[in-house]
Amino acid sequence: MLARSCRERSVPARTAVAVGAVLAILVAAAPAGARAGQTKAEARGAEGAGPSLEEVIKGDHRSARHKARDKYRHPLETLRFFGLEPHMTVVEIWPGGGWYTEILAPYLKGRGKYYAAGRNRETRDERIQRSIRRYDAKLAARPDLYGEVIVTELSQTKTRIAPPGSADMVLTFRNVHNWMKYGFAETIFEAMFEALKPGGILGVVEHRADPEDFPDPQALSGYVHEEQVKELAKDAGFVFVAASEINANPKDSRHHPKGVWTLPPTLRLKDRDREKYLAIGESDRMTLMFRKPK
Numbered sequence: 001m002l003a004r005s006c007r008e009r010s011v012p013a014r015t016a017v018a019v020g021a022v023l024a025i026l027v028a029a030a031p032a033g034a035r036a037g038q039t040k041a042e043a044r045g046a047e048g049a050g051p052s053l054e055e056v057i058k059g060d061h062r063s064a065r066h067k068a069r070d071k072y073r074h075p076l077e078t079l080r081f082f083g084l085e086p087h088m089t090v091v092e093i094w095p096g097g098g099w100y101t102e103i104l105a106p107y108l109k110g111r112g113k114y115y116a117a118g119r120n121r122e123t124r125d126e127r128i129q130r131s132i133r134r135y136d137a138k139l140a141a142r143p144d145l146y147g148e149v150i151v152t153e154l155s156q157t158k159t160r161i162a163p164p165g166s167a168d169m170v171l172t173f174r175n176v177h178n179w180m181k182y183g184f185a186e187t188i189f190e191a192m193f194e195a196l197k198p199g200g201i202l203g204v205v206e207h208r209a210d211p212e213d214f215p216d217p218q219a220l221s222g223y224v225h226e227e228q229v230k231e232l233a234k235d236a237g238f239v240f241v242a243a244s245e246i247n248a249n250p251k252d253s254r255h256h257p258k259g260v261w262t263l264p265p266t267l268r269l270k271d272r273d274r275e276k277y278l279a280i281g282e283s284d285r286m287t288l289m290f291r292k293p294k
Contacts, residue, residue, distance in 0.1 A: 049111075050086060053079060056107045061145055066099050069265065072282035073173075075103055077246045082203035082289055086111040088168035091161050091195055093117050093154060093188070094175050096131065098138050104171075106145045113150065115162045120155035156184045159191035167195045171203045174285070176229055177219035177260075189236035193292060202238055202290040204229055205247055207283045210254045222260030226286050238290035247285035254284060 051059070057076055084090070086107055095101050095116045108114045118135060119128045139146040152161045161170075170192045179185035192202055209215070209223035219228075230240055256262035260283050262269055267277060 050109070051106065053084065053086075053103075053107055056103055059102075059106065061106065061142065062102045066102060069099070069282070072247075072249070072264075073099070074246050075100070078203075078205065078244075078287060079103070081242075081244050081246055081287065082169065082171065082201055084169065089113040089115070089162070089166055091115040091117055091152075091167045091170045091192075093161070093170065093172040093192065094119060094178075095135065098135055100171070100173060101135075101138070101146070101149070105149050109145065109148050112168075114148065115150045115152055115167070117152045117154040117161035120153055120158055123155075154188065154191060156182075156187055159187060159194070161191055162195040164194050165197050167200055168197060169201045169203065170196055173205045174207060176204065176206045176232070177222050177224050180217065180219040180224065180228070183218075185232050186235065189232045189238075193236045193238060196292040198292055198294040200292045201241075202233065202292070204233075204288045204290070205285050206288075207260045208248075208254070208286040213254075220259065221254075221256075223254050223283070224286075226288070229286065229288060233288075233290045237292065239293055241289040241291050243289070244287040247287050249281055249284040251280045252282075252284035253280075 054076060057070070084104075084107075088108065089112055090104060090108060092100055092104060092115070095118060101114075101116060105114045105116075116135075119132060121132060123129065136151075139149055139151075150162075154161050172192070175188075176185060179188045196202065206229060207223045209219075209221070209225045209228075211225065213223075213225075215225045215228055226243070233240065252263065254260075256277075258268040260266075263277050263280055263283055265282065267274060269277070
């Protein structure tokens with residue numbers, strides 16, 4: 001079992017990209033499988049003993065429901081863009097139902113470290129408590145895959161998501177709007193900055209607002225302006241590195257009766273115009289990379 005520190009708890013077995021210099025940075029940071037001219041065998045060798053990222057994503061351990069969303073979430077391309085490598089210490093913020101846990105934990109197991117920075121376990125919100133219990137049960141059901149996951153907490157008052165300066169990468173998927181809604185986005189970005197090593201990477205995927213719309217400081221529609229995310233990151237000390245259109249969806253007008261939750265997978269309108277929203281697919285998303293200065 002991995003070492004514990006402060007608030008960390010190792011869950012037991014039971015329970016369009018920038019050009020010039022930026023391109024050089026990305027090529028250097030990209031994992032072996034993403035580099036041009038390499039065979040699969042060469043990429044596998046560079047990743048070391050253990051499954052390749054592509055093999056994990058295709059693995060039978062992932063639920064069919066989660067795999068069905070790969071065409072919208074592009075996990076292979078997204079993680080390669082951020083420069084994920086198997087030896088890294090990676091923190092995922094608010095892993096929810098474990099969509100990315102199914103990929104990150106097996107990929108890093110025995111080679112790197114995976115911190116799952118979840119919600120506040122002392123909350124009185126029963127919805128959040130149910131989510132925590134489901135996540136714990138998921139980890140406990142497959143200790144062969146998730147036995148090394150280190151669960152920490154992240155909230156307005158609990159910000160020690162990993163030992164300071166220990167993480168190579170922090171990843172957050174579709175969470176920024178929640179922090180903005182309740183007014184503690186600055187606190188979260190500062191916590192992510194503190195956890196990273198100098199030179200470490202912050203990867204952000206978020207629902208992208210229409211640039212013609214007036215920025216909502218609370219992001220109540222679920223959509224956030226790219227400049228809002230960049231400003232939050234800059235204020236915390238990050239330097240912007242690059243953006244990608246990997247998770248873009250030009251079919252998404254970003255103007256829906258129930259905000260982003262009108263679209264799949266939530267489909268908040270239920271059967272009303274269901275086929276229309278299924279045809280649109282999941283939201284248009286920004287994919288941004290930041291670096292903690294050395």
